């Protein structure tokens with residue numbers, strides 16, 4: 019049977035910029051997630067940290083959460099950068115030891131194929147291309163006993179940004195990148211039971227969310243050029259209804 023994985027948010031994602039253009043006082047920090055097989059504790063041989071870009075406060079909190087789990091930084095085996103934006107790439111402030119420890123275990127997406135994936139306890143997690151926000155962006159898909167968890171980084175910034183059908187406009191996307199963004203969103207919504215977004219708390223994919231998204235999609239930029247997105251939402255709704 020495929021390995022099932024446990025996950026823990028080490029750093030809570032935040033984004034001061036709001037979909038309506040407002041700016042809050044929240045710190046800009048990415049969601050950082052630890053993943054390891056369900057049937058064991060995290061060790062340096064079986065664990066993965068996704069998007070290890072820590073703020074000072076985020077690092078202190080991550081340290082506390084690792085301790086609560088009975089683990090430490092020494093139990094982190096590999097790190098993974100979902101895409102090359104600087105707010106997701108390795109940064110461990112005021113802790114050169116932790117930084118060099120993680121650096122020695124670099125496993126960016128570019129090096130993933132060189133990693134001995136087939137023999138790894140992480141072999142059953144899947145990397146799914148989700149371009150749009152960044153061409154190289156890869157989401158991590160894992161099976162948890164309660165369903166599928168997709169750790170998607172900035173393919174979805176937060177539940178709030180998703181339901182507003184807004185993308186991170188400061189990056190100035192062209193129309194093709196906007197369409198790719200929505201198609202990546204559809205790829206995620208087709209299967210995920212839980213989504214861990216790049217700058218917000220995890221949230222569940224349920225009928226309420228799918229209904230809200232389908233109703234809001236006609237307000238999305240480029241929506242007429244990607245009606246397949248709406249079709250995917252409808253198909254997922256039908257499947258969800260059939261298991262209720």
Ligand SMILES: [Zn+2]
Pocket residue numbers: 101103106151152172
């Ligand atoms: Zn990004």
